[in-house]
Structure formats: structure tokens, C-alpha cells
Amino acid sequence: MNALAVRDLAKSFGGVQALAGVTLTVAQGERRAVIGPNGAGKTTLFHAISGTIFTSSGSIVLFDREITRLAPYERARLGLARTFQITNLFPGLTVLENVLLAVCAAAGGGLGLLRPMAAHPRLFEKAERLLEEWGLSASARRLVRHLSYGEQRQIELILALAGSPRLLLLDEPTAGLSPAETAQVVAMVRSLPREITILMIEHDMDVAFELADSITVLHQGLLIAEGDRETIRSHPKVSEIYLGVE
Amino acid sequence: MNIRPRLAALGAGALVLLVLPYFLPSYFLGLATKMLIFALFAMSLDLLLGYTGLASLGHAAYFGVAAYTVGLLALKANASLWLALPAGLLAAGVTAAFFGLLALRARGSYFLMITLALAQVLWAIAFSWRSMTGGDDGLPNIPRPELPLPWPLADSTPFYYFVLLVAGAAAVLLARIVRSPFGYALRGIRESESRMLALGYNVWRYKYLAFVLAGLFAGLAGCLYVYYNRFVSPEYLHVVRSAEVLLMVILGGAGTLVGPAIGAGVIVLLENVISAHTQRWLMVLGAVYVVVTLFAPRGLMGLVQDYKQRRSGP
Numbered sequence: 114m115n116a117l118a119v120r121d122l123a124k125s126f127g128g129v130q131a132l133a134g135v136t137l138t139v140a141q142g143e144r145r146a147v148i149g150p151n152g153a154g155k156t157t158l159f160h161a162i163s164g165t166i167f168t169s170s171g172s173i174v175l176f177d178r179e180i181t182r183l184a185p186y187e188r189a190r191l192g193l194a195r196t197f198q199i200t201n202l203f204p205g206l207t208v209l210e211n212v213l214l215a216v217c218a219a220a221g222g223g224l225g226l227l228r229p230m231a232a233h234p235r236l237f238e239k240a241e242r243l244l245e246e247w248g249l250s251a252s253a254r255r256l257v258r259h260l261s262y263g264e265q266r267q268i269e270l271i272l273a274l275a276g277s278p279r280l281l282l283l284d285e286p287t288a289g290l291s292p293a294e295t296a297q298v299v300a301m302v303r304s305l306p307r308e309i310t311i312l313m314i315e316h317d318m319d320v321a322f323e324l325a326d327s328i329t330v331l332h333q334g335l336l337i338a339e340g341d342r343e344t345i346r347s348h349p350k351v352s353e354i355y356l357g358v359e
Numbered sequence: 360m361n362i363r364p365r366l367a368a369l370g371a372g373a374l375v376l377l378v379l380p381y382f383l384p385s386y387f388l389g390l391a392t393k394m395l396i397f398a399l400f401a402m403s404l405d406l407l408l409g410y411t412g413l414a415s416l417g418h419a420a421y422f423g424v425a426a427y428t429v430g431l432l433a434l435k436a437n438a439s440l441w442l443a444l445p446a447g448l449l450a451a452g453v454t455a456a457f458f459g460l461l462a463l464r465a466r467g468s469y470f471l472m473i474t475l476a477l478a479q480v481l482w483a484i485a486f487s488w489r490s491m492t493g494g495d496d497g498l499p500n501i502p503r504p505e506l507p508l509p510w511p512l513a514d515s516t517p518f519y520y521f522v523l524l525v526a527g528a529a530a531v532l533l534a535r536i537v538r539s540p541f542g543y544a545l546r547g548i549r550e551s552e553s554r555m556l557a558l559g560y561n562v563w564r565y566k567y568l569a570f571v572l573a574g575l576f577a578g579l580a581g582c583l584y585v586y587y588n589r590f591v592s593p594e595y596l597h598v599v600r601s602a603e604v605l606l607m608v609i610l611g612g613a614g615t616l617v618g619p620a621i622g623a624g625v626i627v628l629l630e631n632v633i634s635a636h637t638q639r640w641l642m643v644l645g646a647v648y649v650v651v652t653l654f655a656p657r658g659l660m661g662l663v664q665d666y667k668q669r670r671s672g673p
Contacts (some may be wrong), residue, residue: 163557189559197557203550214547216541218558229538236540276559 114177116141116280116310117162122171123334124157131157132168133334139280141176144311146325148318150354153331155314156198159284162312163195164188176279189218194278196269198285198314204258208249211257211268212240215275247271247301254359263294270301274309281305283313287320299323330354367615376523385515389587390631392519394504394624399526401607401619402533403576407612408605410537411569412549416471416601417478418577420458422450423596424481425578426585430501433585438502444582451578452571454481459570463563475598482596497592501585512586522583529579529658534616536572544616545569599641606644610651612660621659 117139124132132154139145147155160166164185172181174314203211213230216239230291244250246269252260257268266286268346273281286302287295295317302311302324315321322329328345332336338348345351376395380388400422407413425447432438432446462473485492492498503512510517536542544565547555555562585591594600603626611622629647634640655662 165553165556184561185553185556186559186561189557197554201551201554203547203554205550206546210543210546214543214555215558217543218555218560226539226541227532227535228540229535230540231538232539232545272554272558284366356670 114141115139115174116143116176117312118157118174120172120174122158122161122173124161124166124168127313132161134171134337135331135334137329137336137339137350139310139312141310144308144313144324144326145329146313146315146321146327147329147331148304148315148321149331152333153184154334155264155331156284158331159195159282159314163282166343189276192276192279193282194204194248194273194276194280196273196284196286198288200262200265200269202265202268202272205256207254207256208260208268209237209240209242209253212243212271212275213237215272216240216243219276233321243271243275263290263297266290266298267301270298274305278309279310280310283311283315285314285316287315287317295320373527376527378500380516380519384559386663388515390627392515392522392587393584394627395519395522395526396580396587397604397607397623397627398582398620399501399529399583400577400604401611401623402530402616403573403580403611404604405608405616406533406537406569406573406576408608409615409619410542410545410549413566413570414467414471414605415472415474415573416598416605417458417462417476418573418604419596419600420474420478420481421455421577422581422584422600422604423478423485423591423593424454425451425581426591427485427498427597429582430498430585430591431491433501433504434498434665440506443504447585448575450573451581455571455574455578459567459574460646463566475601478601479594479598482593482598484550485593485596495593497590497594499590501589501591503586503589518587522587525579525583529576530616530620532643533576537616541565541568549614575645600652603644606648606651608658609624610658611648612658612663615660618660625659650651659667 115138119135119137122132122135135154135158147158149155157166161168164183167182172179174180174189175191175193178191180191203214213236216236220236241250241253244253249264249267249271252264257265260268268287283302287298290298299320305311313324315324322342327339327341329336330345330351332354338345338351379391383391404415404418407415407505428450429443429447438446458474458477461477462470469605486494488494498636503518506512508517512518528553544555544560547560548562548565552562581595607622607626608619609622610625611620612618629643630640651658
């Protein structure tokens with residue numbers, strides 16, 4: 114079964130064709146990186162898959178289920194989780210509260226109006242376990258806005274993982290990180306169980322080659338190459354785009 | 360923060376409120392009653408402004424609709440509390456449910472403008488429908504409800520306790536709501552709507568429910584206020600009232616429940632003191648707003664939090 118099947122996806126913003134008919138399938142358990150120069154349509158593709166924007170044409174199928182017209186939260190409930198390129202957390206809440214919100218969503222959200230959060234010990238346990246697992250227990254009571262950028266990027270991942278997703282979209286998980294922090298996030302992603310299918314945008318070619326089984330290259334809204342790292346490295350069009358050879 | 364000092368402060372506050380009638384002359388007890396009613400009104404708005412991050416400039420709509428409903432029922436049908444109060448709440452809830460459908464399509468300042476416009480429509484109706492609402496003159500001589508108790512609510516002390524009981528129960532309910540997973544979700548929406556969507560929250564539904572709940576609690580405050588004043592006029596629905604309650608929340612500190620209650624107390628007191636000396640109450644209100652945004656952008660509760668943080672060290 115395919116985790117994700119995208120067919121003929123097209124989207125334009127005021128005359129700029131961000132996606133010009135992209136077809137892409139990601140097998141269950143696969144780790145796929147999407148690379149391409151700035152403006153290639155990578156982030157638009159992610160927004161389309163996660164439902165932040167609706168495309169002008171094409172279809173998106175998540176685990177045999179058509180999701181093209183579903184709202185983002187409905188897609189999330191079907192097992193689609195994502196991180197954001199620009200850190201998107203709850204800065205005024207504590208680390209624990211951030212994770213609790215993600216855990217609550219996974220528990221169905223409809224947890225009543227009057228019972229306090231504290232009366233749901235299982236949610237707390239799960240949130241605390243996640244923080245422990247990723248070595249952030251010591252920061253549980255700190256406000257997210259007071260964390261370092263590297264820690265915030267880790268929370269991005271933890272929030273996405275809290276709902277036990279089946280397909281994880283990572284939008285430049287290592288953007289702006291120092292080499293040491295990058296290594297930490299790479300290790301985090303590597304350690305994820307294989308049941309989680311991963312589709313990631315990655316600017317850093319080394320990171321992409323290290324984490325992904327296969328790579329998709331986008332350029333000007335079109336898919337121009339697909340394959341394992343050797344195929345991509347030796348692909349004439351890819352080197353043309355990246356090295357500027359005419 | 361430590362739980363115990365906070366509980367002690369709340370307990371002390373509750374005790375003071377309970378024994379207040381034994382120390383205050385009846386005029387000031389009336390003022391205290393008004394403070395309690397506006398504390399509830401401000402807390403209801405804070406559910407939107409402080410917790411969900413929705414700045415409504417039309418919150419008087421639900422307050423006023425409930426007040427008119429109770430006033431008309433009490434005056435024209437001699438309705439008892441058991442009929443008038445639920446009817447007032449229902450009217451406020453239905454109004455909020457309808458306005459929410461319209462206003463929640465927009466965000467930020469557009470949301471603010473739509474809530475303002477919708478409330479002003481109600482104000483215009485109340486102003487011009489003279490045969491029903493008495494127009495600008497309002498509806499005077501609304502009787503206070505009669506309860507099967509030895510103490511008539513027409514007296515200031517029993518009425519104070521009646522308001523304290525109702526507003527207190529509502530405050531407890533609000534405190535539970537903001538501590539529930541639902542309340543946490545509202546804070547999440549305030550911090551980042553797109554992240555909440557990505558996590559799987561139906562953000563619109565949460566906002567809508569918060570909107571209706573805030574309208575209901577505002578309606579409850581309106582019901583109490585019409586009994587308190589024995590009078591209702593279009594001024595109840597006016598944008599000035601909406602702005603006043605918004606300022607109460609901001610002055611006290613949005614995002615806490617205690618803050619807006621204190622803010623309400625301060626504004627009611629100020630208004631009372633100042634309008635004895637000058638007609639320019641609105642100017643003073645504007646000045647208060649400027650001072651707060653300049654020197655205490657997170658309100659009085661923000662100042663308290665900063666002080667605590669400084670004392671406990673970095």
C-alpha cells in the first residue's frame with residue numbers, strides 16, 4: 114500500500130505556477146526527501162498535502178483514502194502529522210503544555226469542558242514519557258519561548274510524533290541549526306520506527322542523503338528526477354540545476 | 360507557581376466578600392454588587408480575549424440582549440426569576456450563536472469590526488423600537504425577583520448575597536472551563552491556530568463554542584445587572600459598554616480570571632468616584648487605557664507576576 118499518492122497536483126499564485134502537475138507516490142515505511150532550489154514548489158507541495166492550501170487541480174490519497182478536499186485537522190486525524198519550516202509552537206505555554214495539547218488531540222480532543230486537565234493523568238503520563246524519551250524532561254516547566262532554537266526544533270518534532278502518526282511530513286527539520294544540533298535532529302529522525310512513513314523537505318543535501326531511502330527533485334513546480342542517491346547524484350538535469358551548467 | 364499561597368489569597372478574598380455587608384453602608388454595598396456583576400461580565404469576555412485571543416468589541420450585545428429579555432418579561436409578563444433568567448440566558452446564547460457564525464469568518468481587527476457592527480445593530484434596534492423597548496428612555500421600574508426567602512431581594516444586603524452566589528458559581532464554572540482540556544485548547548488557538556489545525560483540532564468549533572459560552576456568561580451578567588438597576592436602556596448594548604468591559608480585561612490582565620475581575624472592580628470604582636466630579640468620564644477611561652498599555656501591557660496581574668519573578672530570582 115502507498116502511504117501517499119499525489120497525482121497531477123497543480124497550484125498557481127497569481128500567475129506564478131508553484132506546482133505544475135506533480136505526481137508522486139511514497140510507499141508505506143519509506144523515507145523520502147524532496148529537494149530542489151528555492152521556489153521549486155517544495156513548501157507548496159507540503160501545504161497542499163497537509164491541507165493548508167487547496168490545489169487548483171489534482172488529487173491526494175493518504176493510505177487509500179482520498180483527502181484532496183479535507184480540512185487540515187481532518188487529515189491530521191487520519192494519521193498525517195507535520196512540522197513547520199518556521200518554528201510553529203505555542204510560545205507562551207510551557208513545554209509540558211505544548212506536548213499535552215498534542216497528546217490531547219491524539220486522544221480525540223472531546224475531553225469535556227468541566228473536568229480539569231489534571232484529572233486526566235494518562236495524558237500527563239504520555240506527555241511526560243515523550244519528554245523523557247527525547248531528553249527534555251528537565252525543561253518541562255519552562256516556557257517554550259525561553260528555549261534555545263535547537264530545543265524548539267526538537268519540540269516541533271515531538272509535537273508531530275505525539276499523535277503516533279502514520280505519515281510524517283518534515284519541513285526542513287534542520288533549518289538554521291548548528292552542525293551539532295543538526296546531528297541531534299538527524300539522530301532523532303533516524304531513531305523513529307519504520308512504521309512511520311516520512312516525507313521531508315531538506316535543503317542540506319548531506320542530511321537528505323543520510324536520512325532518505327530515495328529522493329525526489331522538484332524544479333519550477335515540476336518533478337524532474339526521482340530515485341536513490343546514486344541516481345540523483347549522476348542525474349544530468351539535477352547537476353544542471355544545482356551547478357548551473359547549461 | 361505555588362498552589363498554596365494562591366488558594367490562601369482566593370480564600371481570603373472569598374471571606375472578605377462574604378462579610379462585606381457587615382462593614383459597608385448600603386450605598387457602598389450597592390457599589391460592591393455592581394463590581395461583582397461587572398467582574399462576571401469581564402471574566403466572560405476574557406474567555407475570548409485572554410484565552411482564545413479573539414478581541415471582541417461587541418460583547419455588550421449579549422449583556423444587553425439578556426437584560427432586555429429579563430426586563431421585558433419581568434415588566435410585561437411579571438415573570439418569575441425561574442422563567443426570566445433562563446429566557447435571558449437563552450436570548451444571549453442564541454444571539455451569540457448567530458453572531459459567532461458571522462464574526463468567526465474573520466480574524467484580528469476584522470473580527471473586532473464585525474463584532475462591533477453587529478452589537479451596534481442591536482443598539483440601533485433598541486434605540487428606535489420605542490413601542491417595545493421604550494427607545495432612548497429605556498424601561499424603568501423593573502421589579503426585582505421575589506424568592507421564597509425571608510429576605511426580600513429589594514433590600515441591598517440580600518441582593519448582594521444573591522449576586523455573590525450567582526456570580527461566584529459562574530466564576531467557579533469559568534475557572535473549571537479554562538483548566539479543562541477545552542480551556543487548554545483555547546490557549547493553544549491563541550498561541551498558534553495553524554499548529555492546532557496540524558495537530559488535528561477543529562479550531563473553528565473550539566472558537567465557536569468559546570464564543571457562545573462567553574456570550575452566555577455575559578448574558579448572565581446582563582440578567583443580574585437589570586435586576587440591580589431595575590432599569591434597562593440602549594446604553595446597555597452600546598459600544599462604549601463593550602469598550603469599557605474590554606478595558607476592564609486589559610487593565611486587570613487578560614488570560615487570567617482574577618485579573619479581569621479586579622479590573623472590573625477598579626473601573627467601576629473609578630467611574631463612580633470620577634463621575635461625581637466631572638462629566639468627562641470617557642476621557643479618563645481613555646487615559647487609563649493609555650497608561651495601562653504603556654506601563655503595564657499585561658495588566659495588573661502582569662505586574663504581580665513580574666514582581667513575583669523578580670523576588671524569586673532569575
